[in-house]
Every structure is written in structure tokens, then in C-alpha cells.
Amino acid sequence: MSREHAHPARTAWLVVAGLVAFMLLLAGCGSSDSGSSTSSNELQKLGKGEGQVNLISWAGYVEPEWTKPFEKESGCKVNDKVAGTSDEMVQLMRTGQYDGVSASGNATARLVDGGDVSPVNVSLVPNYKTIFSDLKNQPYNTFEGVHYGIPHGRGANLLMWNPENVKPAPDSWDVILDPKKAAKYSGKISAYDDPIYIADAAVYLKYHQPDLKIESPYELNEEQFEAAVTLLEEQRPYVGEYWSDAAKQISAFAGGDSEVGTTWQYQYFALKGEGKPVAASPASQGFLPKEGATGWSDTWMISSKAQHPNCMYMWMNYIVSPKANAEVAEYFGEAPAQSLACAQTVDKEFCSKYHAEEPEFWKRVYYWETPLADCGNGSSDCKDYNDWVKAWTSIKG
Amino acid sequence: MRLSKRSTRLLRIGIGIGLAFIYIPLIVVGIYAFNASAILEWPPPGLTLDWFPKAIENEAAREAFVTSIKAGLAATAIAIVLGTLASLAVARYRFFGRETISFLVILPIALPGIVTGVAFSNTFTQVLGIDLSLFTVIVGHATFCIVVVYNNVVARLRRISGSFEEASADLGAHTWQTFRWVTLPSLQTALVAGGLLAFALSFDEIIVTNFTIGAGEQTLPIWIFSNLFRPNQLPLVNVVAVIVIVISIIPVYFAHRLTREEDGPVAGKGGRGGSRGKRIEAEATAVP
Amino acid sequence: MSRRLASFFHGRPRLQVGALLAGPMGWLAIGYLGSLAVLLIAAFWSVDPLSGEIVHNLGLENFETLVNEPVYRHIIQRTVVVAALVTVTDAVLAFPIAFYMAKVATRRGKAILVVAVLLPLWSSYLVKVYAWRTMLSAGGVINWALAPLGLHGPGFGVTAVWLVMSYLWLPYMVLPIYAGLERIPNSLISASEDLGASPFTTFRRVILPLSFPAVVAGSIFTFALTLGDYITPKLVSNDQFIGNVISTNISSDLPFASALALVPIVVMVAYLLVARKLGAFEHV
Numbered sequence: 001m002s003r004e005h006a007h008p009a010r011t012a013w014l015v016v017a018g019l020v021a022f023m024l025l026l027a028g029c030g031s032s033d034s035g036s037s038t039s040s041n042e043l044q045k046l047g048k049g050e051g052q053v054n055l056i057s058w059a060g061y062v063e064p065e066w067t068k069p070f071e072k073e074s075g076c077k078v079n080d081k082v083a084g085t086s087d088e089m090v091q092l093m094r095t096g097q098y099d100g101v102s103a104s105g106n107a108t109a110r111l112v113d114g115g116d117v118s119p120v121n122v123s124l125v126p127n128y129k130t131i132f133s134d135l136k137n138q139p140y141n142t143f144e145g146v147h148y149g150i151p152h153g154r155g156a157n158l159l160m161w162n163p164e165n166v167k168p169a170p171d172s173w174d175v176i177l178d179p180k181k182a183a184k185y186s187g188k189i190s191a192y193d194d195p196i197y198i199a200d201a202a203v204y205l206k207y208h209q210p211d212l213k214i215e216s217p218y219e220l221n222e223e224q225f226e227a228a229v230t231l232l233e234e235q236r237p238y239v240g241e242y243w244s245d246a247a248k249q250i251s252a253f254a255g256g257d258s259e260v261g262t263t264w265q266y267q268y269f270a271l272k273g274e275g276k277p278v279a280a281s282p283a284s285q286g287f288l289p290k291e292g293a294t295g296w297s298d299t300w301m302i303s304s305k306a307q308h309p310n311c312m313y314m315w316m317n318y319i320v321s322p323k324a325n326a327e328v329a330e331y332f333g334e335a336p337a338q339s340l341a342c343a344q345t346v347d348k349e350f351c352s353k354y355h356a357e358e359p360e361f362w363k364r365v366y367y368w369e370t371p372l373a374d375c376g377n378g379s380s381d382c383k384d385y386n387d388w389v390k391a392w393t394s395i396k397g
Numbered sequence: 398m399r400l401s402k403r404s405t406r407l408l409r410i411g412i413g414i415g416l417a418f419i420y421i422p423l424i425v426v427g428i429y430a431f432n433a434s435a436i437l438e439w440p441p442p443g444l445t446l447d448w449f450p451k452a453i454e455n456e457a458a459r460e461a462f463v464t465s466i467k468a469g470l471a472a473t474a475i476a477i478v479l480g481t482l483a484s485l486a487v488a489r490y491r492f493f494g495r496e497t498i499s500f501l502v503i504l505p506i507a508l509p510g511i512v513t514g515v516a517f518s519n520t521f522t523q524v525l526g527i528d529l530s531l532f533t534v535i536v537g538h539a540t541f542c543i544v545v546v547y548n549n550v551v552a553r554l555r556r557i558s559g560s561f562e563e564a565s566a567d568l569g570a571h572t573w574q575t576f577r578w579v580t581l582p583s584l585q586t587a588l589v590a591g592g593l594l595a596f597a598l599s600f601d602e603i604i605v606t607n608f609t610i611g612a613g614e615q616t617l618p619i620w621i622f623s624n625l626f627r628p629n630q631l632p633l634v635n636v637v638a639v640i641v642i643v644i645s646i647i648p649v650y651f652a653h654r655l656t657r658e659e660d661g662p663v664a665g666k667g668g669r670g671g672s673r674g675k676r677i678e679a680e681a682t683a684v685p
Numbered sequence: 686m687s688r689r690l691a692s693f694f695h696g697r698p699r700l701q702v703g704a705l706l707a708g709p710m711g712w713l714a715i716g717y718l719g720s721l722a723v724l725l726i727a728a729f730w731s732v733d734p735l736s737g738e739i740v741h742n743l744g745l746e747n748f749e750t751l752v753n754e755p756v757y758r759h760i761i762q763r764t765v766v767v768a769a770l771v772t773v774t775d776a777v778l779a780f781p782i783a784f785y786m787a788k789v790a791t792r793r794g795k796a797i798l799v800v801a802v803l804l805p806l807w808s809s810y811l812v813k814v815y816a817w818r819t820m821l822s823a824g825g826v827i828n829w830a831l832a833p834l835g836l837h838g839p840g841f842g843v844t845a846v847w848l849v850m851s852y853l854w855l856p857y858m859v860l861p862i863y864a865g866l867e868r869i870p871n872s873l874i875s876a877s878e879d880l881g882a883s884p885f886t887t888f889r890r891v892i893l894p895l896s897f898p899a900v901v902a903g904s905i906f907t908f909a910l911t912l913g914d915y916i917t918p919k920l921v922s923n924d925q926f927i928g929n930v931i932s933t934n935i936s937s938d939l940p941f942a943s944a945l946a947l948v949p950i951v952v953m954v955a956y957l958l959v960a961r962k963l964g965a966f967e968h969v
Contacts, residue, residue, distance in 0.1 A: 054612035079613050082623060091936030095522060097529055097612040114738070187840075241841065242923050247625060255439070256823035257841070274434060386732075389937050394756045396925055404884055408789060411781030412798075418778065419805055419855060422816045425826060426808070429816070439825045483709035490702050498706075499966050500957060501713050507905060507953045508721075509913020511928050512946045515935060516720040524723060540717050543709065571691035572701075597806050603916070621811050638812035645807035649800050 042119040043302075043309050052077040053311035056092050056101040058298070059084075059246040060266040060332040061152070066324045074318070076311035084244035085194045086368070093117070096305035099312040102152050104296040105140035106196050106218075109370040110385070112143050117301040119146045124313050127320045130339050134359040140369060141299040149299030150316045153325070155334035155354075156288055156295035156365045157192070157200070160268055161260040162253065163279040171281065172289045176260055177204045177231060182238040190249055190261025191235070193242035195385070195392035196368055199294050200262065201228040201235075203366055207291035217294065218369040219376060225383045225391070232395045242396065246270075253278060265333025286355065292364035329354070423642065430635040452636040461620035462637075468531060468616055469599040472538035476595045477588055479539070480546030485580075488554035489562075499551075505541035513541065514608030521609065530611040537609040538599040545598065546591035553587040593652045597645075617641070721950075728944035732937075739939060747944035757930070761948055764927045767847055768911040772858075772904045774851040779858040779903065784892075786859075787866035788874075802859050810853065811916070817849045818920050845921040850911045857910070858903035865899020866892070898964035905960055912949045 053076045055062055062080040071077055081098070083089045086107035093101055093116045103111060111117045122128045128150055135141075135151040142148065159173060166175070166185065175181050176189050177200075191197060202217030205227055214224050240258055243249040250267050252258040254276050263280075271278045281287045300316045302309065318324055320337055326344035329336035335356035336342070342351035355361035375382040383391075433443030452458060480502075487498050505513055517537050521527050561583070565575040603618040610619060621637065624630035694701050729743045751757045786798045805813070818841075820826045827838035839845055869892065877887040915928030927949055934942040960966070 052613060081612065087933070087936050094936065095518065095529065099612075239923065245625075247631060248920070251819070252822070255819070255825065386938060389934065390750075390754075393925065393930055393933065394754070396923065397756060397759065401884060405789065408781055408785050412785050415778050415782045415855075416801060418852065419802070421826075422813055422820060422852065423805060423808060425820055426812055426816045429819070439819060439822075439829055479709040479712055482705045486702050486705040486709075490698060490705075492699075492702050496961075498709075500961070501718075502709075503905070503957065505713075505717055507909040507957060509909075509928055509931075509946070509949050511913060511915060511931055511935075512721070512724070512950065513717075515942075515946075516717075516724040519724055520716075520720040536716075540712065543713070571688055572694055573687040573691045601807070601810055603811060604913075618809060618811060621809055625811060625815060634812060634815075638809050642804065642808045646800070646804065649803050649807065650796075653796055653799050653803075 041304065042121045043124060043313060044121065046124050046313055047310045049074050049076045049311045049314060050308040051075060051311070052079060053100070053308045053315050054079045054081075054098045055315070056081050056083055056089050056098050058082070058102055058104075060264075061102050061298075061328060063328070063331060065331065066319075066327045070315065070318045070324070074311065074314045076308070076314060078315070082245075084246075086196065087194065090114075090116075093303060096303065098303055099306040099308045100300055100302045100315065102298045103149065103301050104298050104368045106368040106370050106385075108140050108148065108299055108301065109143070109372070111301060112148055116304055117148060118304045118306070119148055120150060120302060120316070122147050122150070125150055125317045125320070127317050127322075127338060130322075131320060131337050132339050132357070134362070135297060135337050138297070140297060140367060149301040150320055151337035152298040152300055152319065153329050153332070153334040153337050154295065154297035154362070154365075154367065155265060155332075156293040158263050158265060158268060158280045158287060159260075159289050159293075160253070160263040160278055160280045162256075162277050164277045165259050169279060170260070170289070173200070173204050173291050173293075174208075176238075176262070177201060177235060179234040179238070182235055185260050186238040187240045188257070188259040189235070189239045190241050190243055190252060190258035190263070191239050192262050193244040193396075195388040196294070197262070198225075198228050198232065198388055198391065198395075199366065199368070201231045203294055204291055205231065216369075216376070217366050218371045219382045220371070221375065221379070221381055222383070225387070229391050229395060236395060236397065269333050286361060286364070288364060292366065295362075295365035295367055297367045326350075329356075426635055427639050429632065430639045432632050432635070448632045448636045452633045452640070455633060457615065458617075458620055458633065458637055461615040461617045464531065464614055465600050465617040468534050468538060469596045471535045472542050472599045473592050473595045475535070475539035476542035476546050477592055480543045480591065481550050481584070481588070483543070484547050484550040484554060488551050489559060499547075502544045502547050506544050510602075510604030511608075513537065514605040517605065518608040528611060529609055531614055533609045533611070534606055534614075534616065537605045538602060541602075541605070542595035542598055545595045546588065549587040549591035550584055553584055557583050589652060593648060725943055725947060725950075727940045728947055730940045732940055747941045750941065751944060751948075757945070760925050760930055761927060763843065763924060764912060764949075765952065767843060767850065767926070768908045770847050771850045771854065771911045772907045774847070775855050775858040775907045776862075776900050776904065778851070778855060779862050780900075783859050783862035783866055786863050787869075788871070799863075802856050806856050813853060814849060814917050814920050817845070817852065821845050821848075821921060842922050843924050846918050846924070846926070849917050849921055850907075850914065853917070854907040854910050857906040858900075861899045861903040862896060865896040865902070869895050901960050901963045902965040905957065905965065908956060909953055912952065 055078065057080055059082050062078065062082075067078045067080075081092065083092060086104050089101050089103060089107050090110050092098060093111055094114065096116075101107075101111075101117075103117075108117075131151050135154070137147075141151065159170065159175075161170060161175070163169065165188075175185070176191070182189060192200075198220075199217040202214055202220055202224065205212055205224070206214040206217060209227065212224050212227055214220065220228060241249070241252050241261075243252065243261075246264065246267050249258065249261075249263060250270050253267070253271055254274065268278060268280050281289055300319065302312050302316070306312055319328065322338055322340035322344045325336045325338035326341035326346075329341060330345055330347065330350060333354075335354040336345075336351070339357070342356060345351065347353070351357055371383055371385050371388050373382055373384045374380050428441060430448060431444040431446065432441040432448075433445045434441065483498060483502065486492075487495055514537065517533070517540075518529065521529060521533050527533070561579055562575050565579045570578065601618060602616075603622060606616055606619060607622070610616065615623070617637070621634050624634050694704065727739060728747055729745070731740050731742065731744060731746055732738065733740055782798070782802065786795055786802075790798055821838055821841060822828075823840070825838070831837055839848065873891060873895075874887060877891045878884075882890070913928050915926060915932050918924060918926040918929055927945065931942045931945050934945070
């Protein structure tokens with residue numbers, strides 16, 4: 001190989017530059033087409049299973065105990081991706097690689113508006129008939145009269161603490177949100193790592209600062225929002241850990257890094273199962289501190305780009321069937337969506353403990369919702385989700 | 398090289414600290430592989446061998462392992478081809494923009510993984526409209542593996558003067574034959590060293606993979622990532638990690654022996670001669 | 686057939702170079718750079734907050750936010766400072782190891798050390814970080830070991846991130862320095878000693894300058910890998926690094942995430958240019 005001078009190959013580089021510019025053009029055209037308007041591509045008839053179904057879910061929602069029987073029955077292999085926050089779920093759904101998701105209220109509106117999910121034809125889901133009526137036609141699963149999902153179950157975010165080190169047993173969120181009380185457990189507080197946590201501060205303020213006139217913790221005007229953000233900024237120095245994956249929080253409580261904080265029933269039962277010292281607001285208090293709590297009511301939604309829609313419908317019907325819904329509710333520790341599941345739970349008192357049949361109880365639980373500029377009461381100066389995300393970054397610093 | 402006793406001792410202490418730093422966490426991983434409880438805490442409440450058979454039986458883990466190997470081999474193959482082509486051009490010719498190539502080649506590794514991952518994911522799904530799958534993963538991996546092969550081959554080509562190739566041409570061989578019978582054999586060990594490092598990079602990659610993999614597939618790091626979030630599976634992850642480390646002693650040692658054998662015929666006494674072999678191995682770890 | 690092809694290329698060096706570079710350049714320049722460009726152009730767009738639709742109106746709002754909001758400055762600063770600290774730490778830790786491997790170790794010792802240093806590269810990054818997480822936790826090894834001395838470990842936080850990153854990237858620094866030191870002929874060092882220099886002076890005036898380009902080469906990896914990482918900060922600290930904010934915003938505000946992504950890109954390009962000036966891209 002000679003080391004001769006090759007003439008300047010400028011043309012070659014020009015060609016490359018041209019191709020890159022062409023790609024940019026493609027991209028410019030490409031992106032504007034994505035996120036197409038919500039078409040009514042609802043499945044009309046259930047066909048044969050496609051052999052697999054790809055799900056996105058919260059930790060503890062898709063476990064072998066009930067997926068294995070489903071796989072046998074339907075022939076659909078279940079692939080599940082666990083996500084820690086609604087943001088992750090939305091991002092994953094946008095890739096179009098999944099068939100369905102167990103979405104909370106702070107994801108459903110975004111998914112519908114982004115065209116990432118299709119309406120659900122509830123006539124193809126026989127078990128839907130016996131779902132609790134106060135879960136049907138809700139603003140987080142029904143949009144402009146169209147059903148977009150099948151309710152899975154609901155629960156409230158829990159206040160959990162280590163009774164050996166946290167005394168007396170707290171009955172209010174002030175143990176982690178009132179700066180004077182939070183200072184006592186500085187470095188041991190565990191908070192949820194997601195902008196939606198601002199709503200927890202709003203719930204607290206609704207009770208303790210009524211002059212702010214907060215109605216819904218997800219519809220906050222400038223003044224209310226600032227108050228909530230300030231509260232969380234004051235909490236920041238005392239927070240030991242912001243968690244978004246359940247195992248991380250479990251190991252934090254087990255290892256003594258966290259002693260009090262917001263959690264889900266899943267972690268609480270996992271720690272109890274390992275014999276770790278944990279306590280949460282008791283059933284007698286309705287598992288709720290006195291201010292009430294944020295919570296979630298989850299909905300199974302089907303992707304608009306689902307490659308295995310029949311399997312997805314079969315899954316949705318299966319997971320709200322009495323036995324399966326009872327299993328997942330008891331495993332996770334949430335109230336089942338299926339009214340007939342109450343007869344199937346191992347613990348016969350389960351449904352009453354979890355207030356599954358008491359619509360009144362859920363009035364003190366503020367299901368996760370997507371913050372919108374539209375306050376719902378005529379004014380449109382509420383903070384939208386983008387504001388929440390930016391504020392959350394500032395709070396964490 | 399001779400050093401004073403004091404210097405040697407200080408050096409040995411330095412290495413001791415360094416190696417301890419490197420290996421203590423790995424030992425902790427090893428201990429957790431035998432942890433009796435599913436929750437990670439210290440000290441572990443008890444030791445058990447139970448997790449090992451569970452890990453080996455775990456179908457998802459096995460499939461993920463195989464997928465990782467497939468992706469690694471494919472990405473390494475592509476990286477070897479592209480890296481060699483680029484390095485041949487750079488080391489043996491002069492042309493406009495030659496210096497930029499070293500720059501370009503190192504970019505995929507120098508820029509944050511999340512940027513590369515999202516860029517590729519975006520291009521695949523939005524611009525090209527193709528589904529994410531093992532193929533897209535391989536494309537992503539190959540991109541940042543090119544630099545590793547490129548470095549080694551360029552280093553080797555610069556050391557071996559082009560006169561061998563000119564001699565071959567003088568003797569009547571054409572381009573192809575020269576490449577096959579003269580250039581390629583001298584590149585062998587550089588390719589092996591580069592290929593091995595490229596494979597290691599691909600095998601352990603998580604960030605770019607996260608953005609470019611399809612829903613139904615898992616590489617080993619993806620499997621580990623998803624199981625770090627499931628408390629019951631955590632001990633399995635440690636076991637798998639231990640198994641991978643133990644298995645990888647073989648290829649690493651093998652590669653080292655291979656590159657070291659160059660020492661044989663050219664080793665002389667003392668510094669210069671012996672250092673030729675060391676140099677060849679040193680290339681394996683050089684940067685352009 | 687191959688003979689015909691070869692004679693076609695013979696005497697046409699431009700074509701030879703073109704043929705050699707078509708593959709790699711197509712892949713890297715068009716495929717990779719093109720993808721990057723497509724992503725980064727989004728930095729000039731904005732997003733409709735509800736639907737997530739990207740609005741293709743060119744503007745500089747994202748950059749304004751980055752400059753005006755102090756939190757982003759702090760995050761960028763934090764990331765760059767930690768990256769620099771990690772680089773320096775690794776250079777200091779790696780040098781003795783690399784020196785011993787290159788100049789002092791016997792043939793066998795060298796083999797063992799090379800394997801010993803390379804092996805951790807084969808253990809999963811995630812597993813290593815999680816191991817550090819458990820080591821650093823309140824009830825973990827570090828506190829347990831330091832307790833008898835009345836001390837306690839750093840716990841989670843920026844210090845932990847620095848520690849863990851230094852740990853993770855150490856092999857990437859050892860190998861280039863080892864390669865660089867090998868290239869220094871022993872005769873130079875002997876000559877320095879013959880001329881009466883103390884070992885320290887020899888180190889300072891002969892070895893260090895000659896191996897500096899290799900240190901810079903290694904630093905490219907330690908700096909770049911720290912700059913972009915978001916998994917480690919998430920697992921062992923509450924502090925946000927550039928990668929964390931990019932990852933938080935990727936789904937809700939891709940244009941903003943792209944704008945933020947430009948920061949490490951610009952930093953790395955600048956770093957690479959400086960590294961090239963310092964000789965990191967040269968070979969002996």
C-alpha cells in the first residue's frame with residue numbers, strides 16, 4: 001500500500017454533509033407526523049391470541065402467581081417491564097414497543113392526548129360489568145365519554161415508619177412535612193422521587209393552611225403552587241433518599257438508611273415479610289394520616305400501536321377476573337377493582353379493611369392526576385405538568 | 398528496572414491499596430451471592446447455596462445471557478470490520494480530513510450514553526420507522542465498539558512500516574493478496590485484543606441498550622436492571638454476576654497469553670528486546 | 686475475480702481510500718452524527734405540555750431556561766467538578782499500579798496484574814454500583830468497619846458518587862498509563878540516574894512528562910463516563926447530575942432534554958481538542 005498523496009477528497013466530505021442535512025429534513029418531516037390524532041381504532045372483535053403480550057406495569061402488579069395460569073389458559077407469554085414512575089411509563093409507551101400499561105391518573109391523560117393509547121371496547125371485556133361502579137366513567141379513564149381503560153385497583157400512598165426509632169407513632173404527615181418535626185429525623189426521611197409528590201405537599205397544606213383555599217391538590221394556582229414548592233424546599237435538607245424503585249426503598253428501610261416516609265403497600269408487606277420493624281397508619285385510621293393522602297386508581301390501557309391486541313384484551317379481562325384481581329390486590333395490598341374479587345380473597349376481611357366497597361372513604365384519597373392549566377372551575381391559570389417537572393428539578397437541587 | 402528498597406516497598410503498598418480498592422466491592426458481591434435473606438443488608442443474616450441452582454434454572458437469565466453473547470459477537474464483528482477499514486485508511490494514506498477520523502471514532506464513547514441512546518432510538522423509531530430489536534441494539538453497540546478496535550489496529554499499523562507491503566507488491570502480489578498474506582497476519586493479535594475489549598464493552602452495556610432494545614428481548618444487563626427492582630430476585634442477580642466474573646477469567650487470561658506470545662522469537666535480554674513484546678501488549682490498551 | 690478488482694484499484698489511491706472509508710464513515714458520519722443532529726435540532730423546538738407533541742417553532746427558550754434558572758448551573762457545575770475530581774483521583778490511584786506493571790513486575794507478575802486489573806471490567810456495572818450502595822448504607826460494610834474507630838462512612842451523596850465513579854473507571858485509566866509507561870525505554874531512566882538524579886527527580890522530570898499524554902488519554906474516559914452517567918448518582922445519592930435531568934425530561938420535554946444534552950457534548954468536544962493538543966492521540 002503506497003503512501004501517496006490522495007487528492008483532497010473534499011467532495012467526499014461534501015457528500016457526507018449533504019446526507020446529514022437530508023436526514024435532518026427527514027426528521028423534520030418525520031416528527032411532525034408522529035403523535036397522530038386519536039383515531040377510533042378500537043378493537044371490534046376478539047381474535048386469536050398472538051402468542052405474547054408486552055406489558056409495562058408497577059412493581060408487584062405482574063407476578064408469576066397469576067401470570068403463569070394466564071399464559072397456560074391463553075397461550076400468550078407475558079413480558080413485563082416494571083417502571084418506577086408515570087413518566088417512565090409514558091416514555092416507554094411512546095416508543096410503541098409495548099402492548100399495554102397499568103397507568104395511573106397522572107399518565108392517562110397524557111397518553112390519550114399523545115395518541116399513544118386506543119379506546120377500549122368494554123364489550124370485549126366481560127369482567128368489566130362487575131367492576132365497582134365508582135371506578136367506571138371517571139375523569140382519569142374516560143375521556144369525552146369514551147372508555148380508555150379497564151380499572152385495575154386503587155390505593156392510597158402510605159406513611160410508613162420504623163417504630164423502634166420513630167416515636168410516638170405519627171398520625172399526620174407533619175412528621176415529614178413540618179420542618180420542625182422533620183428535622184428530628186434528618187437524613188432518614190424517604191420521599192417519592194417524582195414531580196407528582198408536590199401534590200402530597202398540597203394535600204398537607206389543604207388541611208393545615210385552609211386560607212390557601214386548595215380544592216384539588218393537582219389544580220394549583222400560582223400562590224398555592226409556590227406554597228407547596230416552598231414546603232418541599234424546606235423538607236429537602238432532611239430527606240435521606242428520594243426513591244422511585246420499590247426495591248431501593250425496601251433496602252433503605254431494611255438497612256436503616258430510611259426510617260420514615262411515603263411508600264406503597266408493596267414495600268410495607270415486603271419488609272414485614274422479612275421481619276423488619278415497620279409500621280404504617282393502621283386500618284383503624286383507614287391507613288390514612290389525618291390529612292388524607294394522595295393515591296392512585298390504576299387503569300389498564302392498550303397501546304395504539306399494540307402488536308398483540310388480542311392477547312392484551314385477554315390479559316385485561318383476566319386481570320380483573322375475580323380470582324386474579326383478588327390475588328393481585330392481596331399481594332400488593334390495594335383495593336381490588338372487581339366487586340366479585342371480595343369473595344375470593346384469602347383474608348375474608350380484606351375488602352372491608354381496604355375499604356374496597358366504600359366510595360365515601362375514597363373521597364379522602366386524591367388519586368394521581370395530570371396537572372393541567374385548566375383549573376376546571378373556569379380559570380386557566382393553574383400550573384401544568386411541565387411547571388411541576390421544572391419545579392421538581394429545582395426542589396431537588 | 399531496579400528501584401531502591403524503600404521505593405519498591407512504597408510502590409507495593411500503593412498497589413496493595415489499589416487492588417484492595419478494586420476487589421473489596423467484588424468480594425462483597427461474592428458474599429451476597431450466598432446471602433440467606435432476599436434483602437441486602439450487612440452483615441448477611443446467613444449463608445446459603447440455594448441461589449446458585451435457582452440462578453442456573455432461571456430461564457430469563459439464561460436467555461438474557463445468550464442474547465448478550467449474540468449481540469456482543471455481532472457488534473464485535475462489525476466493529477472489527479469497520480475499525481480495520483478505517484485504520485487502514487488512516488495509517489497508510491494521507492487525505493483531507495484524516496485527523497478528524499480519530500476524533501469521530503471516539504465520539505460515541507466520549508458522549509454520554511443517554512445522548513447516544515436517545516439519538517439512535519429516535520432515528521430508528523421516528524425517522525426510519527423500524528421496530529426496536531436485537532438488530533438495533535447491535536447497531537448501537539457496534540458504534541461505540543469501533544473505537545476500541547480502531548485504536549489497536551492503528552497503533553499496530555504505525556509500528557509496522559509499510560515497507561513489508563511494498564516488498565510484497567514488488568514481488569508481484571496484488572492488493573488483495575498483500576492484505577491477506579502480509580497485513581492481516583501482522584494485525585492478528587491487535588484484532589484479538591481489540592475484539593475482546595469490544596466484546597466486554599458490549600456485554601456490560603446498559604444505557605444505550607435500554608433505549609435501543611425491543612420489548613420482548615433482554616440482554617444480561619437489562620435482565621439485571623429489571624431484577625434490581627424486584628426484591629425477590631436481587632440475590633439471583635449477585636449470583637449471576639459472580640458466575641460471569643468467574644467465567645470471564647478464561648478469555649481475559651487467554652487474550653493475555655496470546656498477545657504475550659509475540660515475545661518469544663523476538664525477545665532479547667534485558668530492556669529493549671523484552672520490551673518489544675510488552676509494547677505489543679501495551680498497544681492493546683492504547684488510545685489513538 | 687479478486688485480481689480484476691485489485692487491478693482496478695491499483696494506482697487509484699483516492700478510490701482505495703474511498704472504498705476503505707465508505708463503510709466506517711457511512712456508519713459514523715451519516716448514521717451516528719446524523720442521529721445526533723436530528724436529536725439536537727430538537728433543542729431549538731419546544732413542546733406542548735399535555736400531548737407531548739413537539740412544536741417545530743425554532744426558538745431559544747430552552748437555552749434561556751438553562752442560563753437563567755440557577756439550578757441548572759449548579760447541576761452542570763456539580764457534574765463537571767465531580768468528573769474532574771474522579772479523573773484526578775483515578776490518575777493518582779492508577780499510576781503506581783501501572784508503573785509497577787510496566788517497570789518493576791516480573792513477566793509472571795505482569796500477567797497476573799493485567800488479568801487482575803482487566804477482570805473487574807467484566808463484572809456488571811449495575812452489580813458493582815449496587816454493591817457500593819449496600820456498602821455505603823447506614824448498616825453497611827463501611828460503617829461497620831469504621832464504627833470501632835468511632836468514625837462513620839460518607840453515606841449517600843456527592844462524596845459517594847465520587848468514590849463509586851473513581852472505582853468504576855479505574856481500569857480505564859490504568860491501561861493507557863501502563864501502555865504509555867511501557868513505551869519509555871528503561872535506558873532513559875538509567876541515564877537519568879547515571880547523571881545523578883534522585884528517584885523523585887527522575888520521576889518528576891523524565892517519567893511524568895513522557896507519560897503525561899497517556900494520562901490525558903485515560904482521562905478522556907474517566908471524564909466522559911462520569912459526565913454522562915445518571916445511574917450511579919441515582920443509586921448512591923439524591924443529587925442530580927446532568928444525565929439525571931436529561932433522563933427526567935426526556936419523556937415530558939424532549940427539546941429541553943436535547944438542549945441540556947448539548948452541554949456535555951460541547952464540554953467533551955472541547956476536552957478532546959485539548960487532549961489532542963496535549964498529545965493524547967499520538968503514538969511513539
